[in-house]
Amino acid sequence: MSFSPIFPGSVDASGRPATLGVMGGGQLGRMFVHAAQRLGYFTAVLDPDATSPAGRVSHHHIATGYSDAQGLQQLAALCHAVTTEFENVPAAALQALAASRPVAPGAAAVAIAQNRIEEKAHFTASAGVAGVTCAPYAVIETAEHLKAVDAELLPGILKTARMGYDGKGQVRVANLAELAVAWAGLKGVPCVLEKLLPLKAECSVIVARGWDGAITGFAPQFNLHVDGILAVTAAYEGNMPPALAQRARGATESIASHIGYVGVLCVEFFVIDDGSADGALVVNEMAPRPHNSGHYTLDACDVSQFDLQVHAMAGLPLPQPRQHSPAIMLNLLGDVWFDAAGRPRTPDWQAVLALPGAHLHLYGKLEARPGRKMGHLTLTGADIAGVKSVARQAAKILALPGLDALG
Numbered sequence: 528m529s530f531s532p533i534f535p536g537s538v539d540a541s542g543r544p545a546t547l548g549v550m551g552g553g554q555l556g557r558m559f560v561h562a563a564q565r566l567g568y569f570t571a572v573l574d575p576d577a578t579s580p581a582g583r584v585s586h587h588h589i590a591t592g593y594s595d596a597q598g599l600q601q602l603a604a605l606c607h608a609v610t611t612e613f614e615n616v617p618a619a620a621l622q623a624l625a626a627s628r629p630v631a632p633g634a635a636a637v638a639i640a641q642n643r644i645e646e647k648a649h650f651t652a653s654a655g656v657a658g659v660t661c662a663p664y665a666v667i668e669t670a671e672h673l674k675a676v677d678a679e680l681l682p683g684i685l686k687t688a689r690m691g692y693d694g695k696g697q698v699r700v701a702n703l704a705e706l707a708v709a710w711a712g713l714k715g716v717p718c719v720l721e722k723l724l725p726l727k728a729e730c731s732v733i734v735a736r737g738w739d740g741a742i743t744g745f746a747p748q749f750n751l752h753v754d755g756i757l758a759v760t761a762a763y764e765g766n767m768p769p770a771l772a773q774r775a776r777g778a779t780e781s782i783a784s785h786i787g788y789v790g791v792l793c794v795e796f797f798v799i800d801d802g803s804a805d806g807a808l809v810v811n812e813m814a815p816r817p818h819n820s821g822h823y824t825l826d827a828c829d830v831s832q833f834d835l836q837v838h839a840m841a842g843l844p845l846p847q848p849r850q851h852s853p854a855i856m857l858n859l860l861g862d863v864w865f866d867a868a869g870r871p872r873t874p875d876w877q878a879v880l881a882l883p884g885a886h887l888h889l890y891g892k893l894e895a896r897p898g899r900k901m902g903h904l905t906l907t908g909a910d911i912a913g914v915k916s917v918a919r920q921a922a923k924i925l926a927l928p929g930l931d932a933l934g
């Protein structure tokens with residue numbers, strides 16, 4: 528598709544400065560706003576929360592619901608292009624914006640990512656080309672589907688087709704009886720049952736695709752989850768067998784190209800034990816936006832995932848990012864703001880910030896709650912052994928879980 532670039536610092540015929548908009552005001556929106564403003568763009572955020580992390584730092588904050596016609600009109604009037612920072616923004620809202628403004632990613636791509644059933648069909652059609660499959664699964668939308676479930680899929684994980692994130696909307700089930708109880712517990716909404724796989728590792732790949740179809744991106748990063756929430760990301764040369772890394776990147780590019788995707792896309796993969804030395808790749812899910820596992824790119828790469836988001840939506844060139852330092856990212860959940868006895872505390876930033884190569888990012892959320900993503904800490908250094916050692920010190924100071932599994 529041909530697209531006239533929206534240059535930062537330019538002013539249009541009606542006197543408006545080049546402005547980029549984002550649906551959603553969470554931390555991903557905040558880091559997008561930072562990247563856009565650094566280039567010289569004005570920014571607008573639509574999020575109902577008056578204290579949203581991105582709304583607080585943006586030139587404009589429209590505090591309406593995502594489907595509010597007036598709010599959407601206001602956003603379209605302010606912006607020259609619009610992106611999104613979370614996948615559950617109503618596809619109809621993106622469609623409405625697209626009537627007058629470039630929207631990247633588009634409503635159709637976001638709609639696929641919102642629904643695990645459609646997502647898996649899309650993966651089969653696109654990642655399949657790169658030889659990567661989904662976990663064996665069954666769609667459960669009716670009592671008949673439930674009855675017809677193949678016992679081969681058990682033990683498994685029942686996942687709601689919509690609105691799942693950070694492990695929410697998921698139930699592990701050992702047998703058919705548990706499956707029936709779990710589905711009833713999820714109120715009989717459309718679900719997929721996935722076979723529980725023997726995971727060796729988890730990784731994700733972030734790419735950016737432009738209006739002209741050009742693709743760029745990062746090497747796979749290695750991810751560790753605790754209680755279904757990302758805890759640690761490790762990004763360094765050799766974090767994965769090269770053949771597997773190449774295949775994951777190829778599958779991600781295929782997933783993006785297949786739907787003419789524009790913007791930043793993250794695809795999550797499992798590496799499963801299939802008896803081979805490297806293991807086999809299984810595609811899990813995609814996020815139509817920058818991803819928590821790509822936050823290290825802010826400090827360890829010359830171009831971050833948020834820079835690529837800005838470039839892609841504005842039609843600017845998509846440079847190939849270069850990672851200049853090995854990195855480990857540690858997520859900072861609200862739990863860090865409480866001691867072992869559950870009493871509120873201020874984390875020991877004095878000790879953390881004294882660590883070499885420590886980059887602290889807090890999202891401006893004033894209320895810490897267990898499980899709430901409050902910020903992240905990225906450690907960079909000259910070599911991965913050194914970075915791991917500093918990351919262990921940071922994890923000890925902040926009582927963070929997950930690093931043991933890194934080896």
Ligand code: ATP
Pocket residue numbers: 662684686691692693694695697721722723724725726729752755756757795811812
């Ligand atoms: P998020 O959006 O935060 O990535 P989510 O709620 O959409 O998470 P999934 O990514 O589907 O959930 O699953 C969360 C985690 O649960 C995975 O990262 C993985 O550790 C585990 N998991 C999910 N599906 C399977 C499976 N089929 N076999 C084994 N482990 C799984």
Ligand code: MG
Pocket residue numbers: 795811812
């Ligand atoms: Mg996931």
